[in-house]
Amino acid sequence: MGELVSIIMPSYNTERFILQAIESVQKQTYQTWELIIVDDCSNDNTESIVQPYLKDTRIHYMKNDNNSGAAISRNRALREAKGRWIAFLDSDDIWASNKLEKQIDFMKRHGYSFSYTDYEETNEAGEKTGIKITGPKRITQRGMFNYCWPGCLTVMYDAKKIGLIQIKNIKKNNDYAMWLKICKKENCYLLDEYLAEYRKGRTGSISNNNYRNLVKWHYQLYKYAEEMSSIRSIIMTGRNIIFGIYKKKKYVKKTINK
Numbered sequence: 001m002g003e004l005v006s007i008i009m010p011s012y013n014t015e016r017f018i019l020q021a022i023e024s025v026q027k028q029t030y031q032t033w034e035l036i037i038v039d040d041c042s043n044d045n046t047e048s049i050v051q052p053y054l055k056d057t058r059i060h061y062m063k064n065d066n067n068s069g070a071a072i073s074r075n076r077a078l079r080e081a082k083g084r085w086i087a088f089l090d091s092d093d094i095w096a097s098n099k100l101e102k103q104i105d106f107m108k109r110h111g112y113s114f115s116y117t118d119y120e121e122t123n124e125a126g127e128k129t130g131i132k133i134t135g136p137k138r139i140t141q142r143g144m145f146n147y148c149w150p151g152c153l154t155v156m157y158d159a160k161k162i163g164l165i166q167i168k169n170i171k172k173n174n175d176y177a178m179w180l181k182i183c184k185k186e187n188c189y190l191l192d193e194y195l196a197e198y199r200k201g202r203t204g205s206i207s208n209n210n211y212r213n214l215v216k217w218h219y220q221l222y223k224y225a226e227e228m229s230s231i232r233s234i235i236m237t238g239r240n241i242i243f244g245i246y247k248k249k250k251y252v253k254k255t256i257n258k
Contacts, residue, residue, distance in 0.1 A: 002032040005100055006083030006159075009091050010073035012040040015049050017092035017199065020126070022053050025089065030100035036080050037091070038073040039063040046091075071174035075166050086159050088175065092199045093153040099195040103156050106191045113158040113186040116150035119196040126199065130255040133198075135247070137190050144183040145236065147243035148176040149251075153196045157182055168225045172217040177225040215241070
């Protein structure tokens with residue numbers, strides 16, 4: 001059977017994509033999992049689309065009383081999680097069918113408590129763009145503060161060693177806020193295989209916002225989530241920009257689709 005994996009899936013107005021995300025979980029070669037979907041008061045047909053899938057008793061669907069943001073939704077799902085292993089999949093992304101199996105094996109073999117994998121980008125229609133993203137083999141606490149190297153859809157951690165993670169209610173970068181908390185306890189290690197697909201460019205996605213907003217959200221992460229001084233937050237935001245440029249040069253690969 002294996003140990004239980006709790007999969008955290010916040011959702012807001014993803015009626016066009018959420019079934020692909022759910023089905024990529026159901027197709028996993030590792031089948032001991034629970035999927036916790038927290039709907040942040042979607043005003044589309046997300047709820048009715050998900051309902052038939054609740055026949056699978058491993059899938060749990062809950063809805064926030066008010067539209068509260070991804071941080072609150074992830075916190076709620078994490079409080080409900082019963083698994084030893086915690087994994088993350090946003091409702092517009094998908095996993096390779098062997099993602100959980102390979103990542104758990106990788107972590108157990110090496111005794112790791114915190115890991116991530118490579119991933120590929122797709123456009124809004126789900127077509128691969130040829131862009132592949134990897135990262136450092138090991139991310140220390142200092143390295144994680146420099147930049148958010150892991151893609152949220154690739155992260156897994158051992159709740160037995162890390163414990164319950166809860167983050168402050170910041171509008172964006174709330175996944176990064178989680179990694180900063182975890183990296184204070186354990187380093188993060190890369191499983192160097194492409195095991196997930198990230199849908200980039202969807203309306204409302206952080207990747208679809210302008211540069212000024214990205215800088216603002218990074219500052220707020222350090223200032224409010226990490227409670228740094230204003231000057232320190234500015235310095236860390238500047239470092240983040242520099243390492244973001246470095247990541248694009250070293251860890252983002254563009255291939256030619258044929």
